[in-house]
Amino acid sequence: MxxxxxxxxxxxxxxxxxxxxxxxELVVRYVLLVxxxxxxxxxxxxxxxxxxxxxxxxxxxxxxxxxxxxxxxRAYEQVFDQVPVWTYIRNSLFVAVISIASQLxxxxxxxxxLSKPGWKGRGLVWVLLMASxxxxxxxxxxxxxxxxxxxxxxxxxxxxxxxxxxxxxNVLIMRAAFLAVPREIEDAAMLDGAGxxxxxxxxxxxxxxxxxxxxxINTFISAWDDFLWPLIVLRSEExxxxxxxxxxxxTSSFGYDQRLVMAGxxxxxxxxxxxxxxxxxxxxxxxxxxxxxx
Amino acid sequence: MTQRSALDKAPVPAPPGAGxxxxxxxxxxxxxxxxxxxxxxxxxxxxADAGGAALYRRWWLPWxxxxxxxxxxxxxxxFPFLNTILVSFTDAKPLGGAYxxxxxxxxxxxxxxxxxxxxxxxxxLYALIVVPLMVLLPLLLAILVEKNLPGIGFFRSAxxxxxxxxxxxxxxxxxxxxxxxxxxxxxxxxxxxxxxxxPFLSDSWLILLSAMGLTLWKGxxxxxxxxxxxxGNVPKELHEAxxxxxxxxxxxxxxxxxxxxxxxxxxxxxxTGIGSLRVFTEIYMLxxxxxxxxxxxxxxxxxxxxxxxxxxxGNAGYGAAVSVALFALTLGLTLLAQRLTKEDxx
Numbered sequence: 001m002x003x004x005x006x007x008x009x010x011x012x013x014x015x016x017x018x019x020x021x022x023x024x025e026l027v028v029r030y031v032l033l034v035x036x037x038x039x040x041x042x043x044x045x046x047x048x049x050x051x052x053x054x055x056x057x058x059x060x061x062x063x064x065x066x067x068x069x070x071x072x073x074r075a076y077e078q079v080f081d082q083v084p085v086w087t088y089i090r091n092s093l094f095v096a097v098i099s100i101a102s103q104l105x106x107x108x109x110x111x112x113x114l115s116k117p118g119w120k121g122r123g124l125v126w127v128l129l130m131a132s133x134x135x136x137x138x139x140x141x142x143x144x145x146x147x148x149x150x151x152x153x154x155x156x157x158x159x160x161x162x163x164x165x166x167x168x169x170n171v172l173i174m175r176a177a178f179l180a181v182p183r184e185i186e187d188a189a190m191l192d193g194a195g196x197x198x199x200x201x202x203x204x205x206x207x208x209x210x211x212x213x214x215x216x217i218n219t220f221i222s223a224w225d226d227f228l229w230p231l232i233v234l235r236s237e238e239x240x241x242x243x244x245x246x247x248x249x250x251t252s253s254f255g256y257d258q259r260l261v262m263a264g265x266x267x268x269x270x271x272x273x274x275x276x277x278x279x280x281x282x283x284x285x286x287x288x289x290x291x292x293x294x
Numbered sequence: 295m296t297q298r299s300a301l302d303k304a305p306v307p308a309p310p311g312a313g314x315x316x317x318x319x320x321x322x323x324x325x326x327x328x329x330x331x332x333x334x335x336x337x338x339x340x341x342a343d344a345g346g347a348a349l350y351r352r353w354w355l356p357w358x359x360x361x362x363x364x365x366x367x368x369x370x371x372x373f374p375f376l377n378t379i380l381v382s383f384t385d386a387k388p389l390g391g392a393y394x395x396x397x398x399x400x401x402x403x404x405x406x407x408x409x410x411x412x413x414x415x416x417x418x419l420y421a422l423i424v425v426p427l428m429v430l431l432p433l434l435l436a437i438l439v440e441k442n443l444p445g446i447g448f449f450r451s452a453x454x455x456x457x458x459x460x461x462x463x464x465x466x467x468x469x470x471x472x473x474x475x476x477x478x479x480x481x482x483x484x485x486x487x488x489x490x491x492x493p494f495l496s497d498s499w500l501i502l503l504s505a506m507g508l509t510l511w512k513g514x515x516x517x518x519x520x521x522x523x524x525x526g527n528v529p530k531e532l533h534e535a536x537x538x539x540x541x542x543x544x545x546x547x548x549x550x551x552x553x554x555x556x557x558x559x560x561x562x563x564x565x566t567g568i569g570s571l572r573v574f575t576e577i578y579m580l581x582x583x584x585x586x587x588x589x590x591x592x593x594x595x596x597x598x599x600x601x602x603x604x605x606x607x608g609n610a611g612y613g614a615a616v617s618v619a620l621f622a623l624t625l626g627l628t629l630l631a632q633r634l635t636k637e638d639x640x
Binding site for chain 2: 036226
């Protein structure tokens with residue numbers, strides 16, 4: 001993402017500033033960029049800075065400064081002491097991990113078969129997948145809750161995971177990736193006597209690592225950031241996911257120190273941010289290939 | 295790498311819906327029956343039997359592979375919708391117990407329910423205000439970061455971070471920014487623009503507007519990436535030719551860029567329209583668990599949760615009826631968008 005354009009036909013290999021355009025235009029561009037940066041990341045940075053403030057410093061009001069005078073990690077220690085953050089994290093991780101496992105297993109299998117011609121009923125399955133994507137979650141959540149209730153999974157993390165254990169969109173993403181595998185390679189593998197499972201496992205899955213990563217990241221983020229469905233299913237605090245715990249922290253009558261809530265939110269963003277930085281390239285690809293699909 | 299090459303490498307599937315049988319896929323099949331024709335029109339790629347059904351001697355093998363996905367999409371995708379319609383004719387309680395068929399009572403109640411109409415108004419207003427801004431602002435942003443300047447990768451990634459944070463976290467952040475003692479009010483007061491704090495979080499209109507701002511702010515980065523891919527497909531020569539003809543930046547934007555990414559704009563409009571009808575967390579975080587003072591800022595999903603899923607007072611039957619209304623609105627919006635897209639192409 002960060003590679004600057006290398007002017008091929010010039011003698012100099014490192015581009016000079018004037019290669020990028022007129023100075024005035026450049027200044028305007030960078031001013032605008034910094035302005036947008038201020039708007040988009042500013043609130044999040046402010047959150048981080050405030051979480052580092054000491055107990056004596058104002059977070060709000062006219063006396064509050066932007067930069068903490070006595071930066072300290074006290075708030076982070078306290079939030080772990082006073083709030084069951086580890087429980088929240090464990091619960092969120094549990095849902096995220098089993099979601100990733102089931103989504104990956106089932107969407108690769110289904111996507112693989114869907115990418116193959118030559119079996120009856122393929123069209124029917126396709127229609128089913130498409131139909132299931134038509135209904136916004138919010139318009140079926142009442143019924144979903146009734147199902148989860150009938151299964152006895154209210155206030156249970158399994159109930160949070162179950163309705164989304166496999167998503168049609170991920171099946172479509174995997175199918176598209178498998179379609180891109182050249183037929184000739186498979187024919188060769190077939191001649192070598194590789195069975196269906198072997199070809200899937202050793203030929204198709206490794207070829208589709210990009211799509212697998214996309215599915216993994218999307219699943220992780222949507223499970224980690226989800227709020228409405230856990231809010232409906234979960235009741236007791238021992239079962240709360242991180243987003244529920246944070247929202248509860250803010251609205252609770254205990255009147256927690258704002259620094260603690262800010263520290264909690266910073267903690268909740270870190271895993272996603274780390275994942276994003278590591279997998280940035282595939283991430284953007286996921287977004288843009290999603291654009292083609294939708 | 296640039297956006298475009300990332301896209302080029304990505305597997306591009308046949309867009310669903312545009313599934314007319316590919317020319318030359320199979321030599322003139324016998325005239326298909328209506329069901330088969332309907333199926334074929336949505337089936338991707340060559341006709342299902344073009345590859346020869348004999349590939350799989352055990353006919354059930356593909357079904358075995360598909361089974362989890364079929365169960366998942368049926369039990370937790372299609373069935374819940376049908377069930378929602380059924381439940382909407384009953385007075386089922388969210389926690390179970392006996393229930394009765396009540397016919398159209400829930401729908402009758404809905405039509406005369408002022409709170410339902412308020413929620414509908416809020417949701418529609420949300421779409422009305424958010425959609426045009428969400429179609430335009432990320433496009434401008436994408437144009438700003440399109441040029442490969444030094445450090446542009448950093449800016450692109452930074453603009454994307456709000457997308458990664460959960461709505462709860464960004465909601466908390468905005469809550470603190472907009473509270474009476476918050477940063478925005480403090481700064482405005484220091485600059486002597488206002489004397490008294492603006493009640494962003496206690497006035498029902500301001501809560502709704504703030505929530506819209508939050509939705510926009512969180513969505514900017516996502517649709518920016520969306521548009522970046524599309525901008526790569528606008529021919530550079532057009533821009534150059536227009537510039538030679540003396541067209542300024544604004545004219546080039548309206549006459550070259552916008553026509554070039556029209557399809558993407560339509561798509562973004564459709565997606566954000568559907569997304570606006572789904573808003574819940576923003577209202578919950580800024581307006582509190584009541585959804586604004588007296589519930590004045592509740593959107594349809596919020597209202598469904600309130601009336602349908604409250605363990606004590608909830609009526610799942612009524613919640614289901616409101617859900618059907620929400621689905622009808624979503625469907626209406628999708629069809630409208632499809633129609634507009636078609637007219638636009640014609």
